[in-house]
Amino acid sequence: MSEFDKTRKSIGANNLDDKARREMFDKFQSAGGKVVSDKDKKREEALRKQKEQPQIRQGDRSQAGGRDPRQNQSSRSNKVPTKQAAPKPNQFMDRKALEDEMGNFFNKMAVRFKCWISRVTSFSSSDLLPAFMSELNIAGKKALLEMNFVGNDLLGNPAYAAKIAKELDTQNPLYIELLGxxxxxxxxxxxxxxxxxxNAAPDLPISISRVRQPIYSIFKKLYYMYPFQGSYVKAVSLGYQALEKLEGKPASVYNTKRKRALQEFDVLYGTIFDKLYLAVLRSENKNIPLLSTYMENVLGILPEEKLGQRKQGEELDEISGGAHIEEEDTEETPEEKPVDPEEGLSKELKYGLKLMRSIPLEQLRKRHDPRGEHDLIPAGDKALLTWLFFKEFDEEYSFVMTTKKIDLKPTIVGGSKMDYREKLIDLYETTRAIHEQFRIYDQYYKELESHLKNPGANYIEASKKTSALETKRSQQSRNVRVTAKDFLQKGAELLSKLIADMKGKKEIVTNMETLMTFDLMESKKRLNKKPIKQCIMESYCFALAFSERLESGDLFGGVPELSAEEMEKEFGIKVASSAPEGELLEPGTESSAEDENFGVDPSILSD
Known part of the structure; x- marks a missing residue:
């Protein structure tokens, strides 16, 4: 039985009369049904199969009777309509539009807000805040000076500079270029x-237009280095490793220098660089991207000055010794005059250094440590030298801060009363901290010496204790010097105000021409029977020179002792050559020639 017959039987079509069949047929048609014959069904199926087969032209067949896939593929590709590429939009705005974008209202407000948050300027004014200038004066100057010291260590010694450069060149020629x-x-x-x-007015803001040139210049030099910070850190590490091999000193010396250098480098690019960038934005009054062509144009960055152009073995001006000369000229070259390292210093600073060097170190120790309580500490110890020079200042010059023989009249500064006598006395009271810090240092040093003499049987424990005591000694040495430096800087600042008054209005020091006289017990002071203006000036010069040596000179740094070269440079001068060695040179017994040499320079007060 066919499928059709089964359907008829199941719906009972055979039992229907003609009328019922007609009604059912009408319902099927009204619902969309239609009569399908077997022929129609076969014809529709044939058409459907024909449509599913691909249309192959007679010329598209190969000799074997099959289709050529390459021809079929090419024919299909020919049928695909080709679309023309739309023109790309311009990704870069023209310069005028870019300037307008960076200088619009919202970007200007963003720059002001950033400068205000970072304490570079106030929100309403472009003047640089005192806090920012103070940070540049202390942290910024210290960091830049430390980078200069790194260059001196690695490139400034003619005996080692070329060898260090050669070793670093094997790693990357960029390293020496970065250090230089x-x-x-x-x-x-x-x-x-x-x-x-x-420095003239620490509490007042500075107009940005006044310091625009040095700010842009410093930022420009740091901008060249900005993309190579990681390479510079590696160059410093490799450089000190090479220097350690050549000099052969203890590794702790170079580790201390390297750590200090990298620490200051982090300060330089972690804080100072960002704030200088904000100062430049505030000056331009535009929100300029840091790494952009526009910023390079503002700073005047030149392609030929960018880093990364040095080739291996190429000489730099910073490398001492220059290129190696294989054949020396037979002609005699004229001798060059030695350059005075103190050529660019002020007259006051030069004279202060002269005062500090006027007494040999051995006599300085005998004068201020007559009982030999600190004989264990070596002569080159920076904390000991700081204490000895402070004792010299305290004994010979500090009387100008406390004596009533100098008539200091109160004055008005910034709308408020200023009593310099009270300020000087209050400052002098802080000198107790210097004595206390050195007492602690002396205790640490003696403890270290005692341990080194009897380290004990356990080598590991002894080594750990030695390292801990050396760290304590180094840290306390820094505390001694920092405490003394703070006192001297503040003292020099106050004394400079008195000197400025003596050169100008003459309102504060009313008896500047009067001779300073001491009683019998203090009559041996070197400033006895000298004019008061000379006493103030010499005290200022000594304090200024002392603070400079602590700030950036031979008494600065993390190494607690001076090197042999520094000892020879600073303490090789013998002022009283006729005096027997070891004999104390009393200031009151100086000859007239020496008094002329170490009397105050008349040109200092005549400015």
């Missing part, structure tokens, strides 16, 4: 130009 470029960032004249206004 960073070495040149520090410029004392440029920093003085930047900080001159702040």
């Amino acid at each position: 470029r960073m070495h040149k960032v520090y410029d004392n004249v440029e920093l003085n130009q930047l900080l001159e206004g702040h």
Whole structure:
């Protein structure tokens, strides 16, 4: 039985009469049904199969009777309509539109807000805040100076510079280029130009237009180095490793220098660089992207000055010794005059250094440590030297801060009363901290010496204790010097105000021409029977020179002792050559020639 017959039987079509069949047929048609014959069904199936088969032309068959896939593929590709590529939109705005975008209202407000948050400027004014200038004066100057010291260590010694350069070149020629470029960032004249206004009035903001040139110059030099920070860190580490092999000193010396250098480098690019960038944005009054062509145009960045162009073995100006000369000229070259390292220093600073060197170190120890309580401490110890020089200042010059023989009249500064006598006395009271810090240092040093003499049987424990005591000694040495430096800097600042008054209005020091006289017990002071103006000036010069040596000179740094070269440079001068060795040179017994040499320079007060 066919499928059709089964359907008829199941619906009972055979039992229906003609009328019922007609009604059912009408319902099927009204619902969309239609009569399908077997022929129609076969014809529709044939058409469907024909449509499913691909249309193959006669010429598209190969000789074997099959289709050529390459021809079929090419024919299909020919049928695909080709679309023309739409023109790409311009990804870069023209310069005028870019300037308008960076200088619109919202970007200007963003720059002001960033500068205000970072304490570079106030929100309503472009003047640089005293806090920012103070940070440049202390942290920024210290960091730049440390980078200069790194260059001196690695590239400044003719005996080792070429060898260090050769070893670093085997790693990457860029390393020496980075060390040399960073070495040149520090410029004392440029920093003085930047900080001159702040030092004169530390509590007042500085107009950004006044210091625009030095700020842009320093930022430009740091901008060249900005993409190579990681490479510079590696160059410093490799450089000190090479220097350690050549000099052969203890590894702790180079580790201390390396750590200090990298710490200051982090300060430089972690804080100072970002704030200088904000100062530049505030000056331009535009929100300029840091790494952009526009910023390079603002700073005047030149392609030929960018880093990464040095080739291996190429000489740099910073490398001492220059290129190796294989054949020496037979002609005699004229001898060059030695350059005075103190050529660019002020007259006051030069004279202060002269005063500090006027007494040999051995006599200085006998004068201020007559009982030999600190004989264990070596002569080159920086904390000991700081204490000895402070004792010299305290004994010979500090009387100008406390004596009533100098008539100091109160004055009005910034709308408020200023009593310099009270300020000087209050400052002198803080000197107790210097004595206390050195007492602690002396205790640490003696403890270290005692341990080194009897380290004990356990080598590991003894080594750990030695390291801990050396760390305590180094840290306490820094505390001694920092405490003394703070006192001397503040003292020099107050005394400079008195000197400025003596040169100008003459309102504060009313008896500047009077001779300073001491009683019989103090009559041996070197300033006895000298004019008061000379006493103030010499005290200022000594304090200024002392603070400079602690800030950036031979008494600065993490190493607790001076090197042999520094000892020879600073203490090789013998002022009283006729005096027997070891004999104390009393200031009151100086000859007239010596008095002329160490009397105050008349030109200092005549300015």
